[in-house]
Amino acid sequence: MHILGVHLDYPFLRISRIRKTQKGIVLDWNKTALLTAEDENQEALSFPNVKRLYIENFAGKVVSGLSPKDFLVRQLDVKISSQKHVEKAIAFQSEALSHFKPGEVITVPLVEKKEKGKAEALLFTVPREALKKHLDDLKKIEIDPDIVSTIPSALCHFFRWKFPKLNEALIIDLGSSVITCAYMENGQLKKAHAIPTGIEELLGALYEDRKRILLKNEIEGAAKQIDLLLLKSQLNPHLSNELNALKQEIAKIDYSFSRGLNKPILFTGRSDAFIHLREFLADFSDAEWPLSIEEQKSAISLGLCIEQTQKKALQLRREEFFPERNWTRMGRIALILIASSIAISATLAGLGMQAAKKSKEQMLHAIQTPLRKNLIADGSVEEQIDQWIDAIEKNNQEYPYILQAPKVTEVLSWLSSHPLLKEMKQEGDPIDIQEFRVQLVKFPTNRSEKDPYLAKAELEFRFKSMMNARRFHEALREGDAMVNPNLEITWEVLHDGYRTSFFLKNRSPYVP
Secondary structure, three states: EEEEEEEEEEEEEEEEEEEEEEEEEEEEEEEEOOOOOOOOOOEEEOOOEEEEHHHOOOEEEEEEEEEEHHHHEEEEEEEEHHHHHHHHHHHHHHHOOOOOOOHHHEEEEEEEEEOOOOOEEEEEEEEHHHHHHHHHHHOOOOOOOHHHHHHHHHHHHHHHHHOOOOOOOEEEEEEOEEEEEEEEOOEEEEEEEEEEOOOHHHHHHHHHHHOOOOHHHHHHHHHHOOOOOOOOOOOOOOHHHHHHHHHHHHHHHHHHHHHHOOOOOOEEOOOOEEEOOHHHHHOOOOOOOOOOOHHHOOOOHHHHHHHOOOOOOOOOOOOOHHHHHHHHHHHHHHHHHHHHHHHHHHHHHHHHHHHHHHHHHHHOOOOHHHOOOOOOOOOOOHHHHHHHHHHHHOOOOOOOOOOOOOHHHHHHHHHOOOHHHHHHHHOOOOEEEEEEEEEEEEEEOOOOOOOOOOOOEEEEEEEHHHHHHHHHHHHHHOOOEEEEOOOOOOOEOOOOOOEEEEEEEOOOOOOO
16 A cells, blocks of 8 residues: 655645555655745646656555644543443533534544543544635645645654654654644643744744855755854844744743643754754754654655554645545446456346256256156256156145144134134133043054045033034034035033034145
8 A cells, every 4th residue: 555645845845755564664755855935926736746756657555634723622531321422422522512613613523532431532623714725725736635635643653653662752843834733642642732933934034044145046055054042133133033032932832732841842843044053943952863864854655654653643635625536436446346246246146046057957967767767868867857847747646644634733723723712701701621632543544545534623621601512513514624514523512511423524635
């Protein structure tokens, strides 16, 4: 899987490309393009070399990141009764606590931890206008990302990939126009803040101090020669004011995020704009920094790529911002699935026909030799089987040893559903059965195969009313689907009830 990370840090466009393999993440390359305005009054960008930074027919994922100034991140603890309804509960509670109108923002939760009855989530709330502007800015340079994440989360993923044992830190990215502060705790992003000051503003302040002796295009080169630890404020008042204000702002954010605890401060971005810039802003001694300048400048674009290799990757492009490329990709996948299902169905149908043909051949092969002599020797399999079936039907005879008399359960079912007995029960005089017997009095044997099955039922019962007993006797004499009226029906009056016997009709012959 290939992933392309895009970070627009005007006037620079930084792009990283990685591959996720079975062995892990492989970095293909980091590249940077310089974007320049066509003229001072225009916002259009010239990007003659942007397309060369990656393959135009790139088939992998393209991901970009939002600055903290364009979204709000906050933690949320939710009490839940079922883990299945975590996202619904988070969405409901986030709307209740937010001062934004639901129609103006998109809120995406990342569930960090689940416990019984409780869930912890990180909520990213983005105004729709800010997301639209971000996509429009990238569209100007002909980039349409498949995924939009955030710069702070990308920074956390970059450092977790680079230093797996690092769990807590304040990360400061020195961008061209915005300085991003991301607070990482337990290896996860917890807080984020944007300082509306960047390296370009510091260079602008230096130009104000040196514009009498330097041209504007010489400022960046001159800044790289200035050691901020030796900077004289009286000679560089504008730059000193900007640097001191930025230093104080970073200190405030550090105290607010870490609650006064001493957490490591890590720098990325354009830290080489001045000599000892990191040491000046964070008040620590000059030490060898484990990241190269290229890694610092590509930390965001590379972190965006790395984030998408994780199971829980942030995706802010939702609803009306869902990328058209993904719709097309989903349509292609749907067509592939449909074509695959048709192919599989056709294959199964073909295999079924082959199995049926093989079954017929096995059936034909199993025909006994005397019967095979009467079949068409050179006919097709179907013709031979048809002849076989005709021969069987011509010689079809009932098998005498298949029981045709009704079962006891069938007789009991007949009694329970008898219309007359049901009517008497509704009138308050149900039949009270004392004894019930069914006896097979005649059946075929190997000496008398033509003897029929003959079953006899005997019943002792009571009725409250003599008239109801007589009505039941008349019903038996008339016969029905169970009682054979053509054979003997006995009736005997006992001192406390009645006894009757009758023969049962046989069922039609069939193989059960």
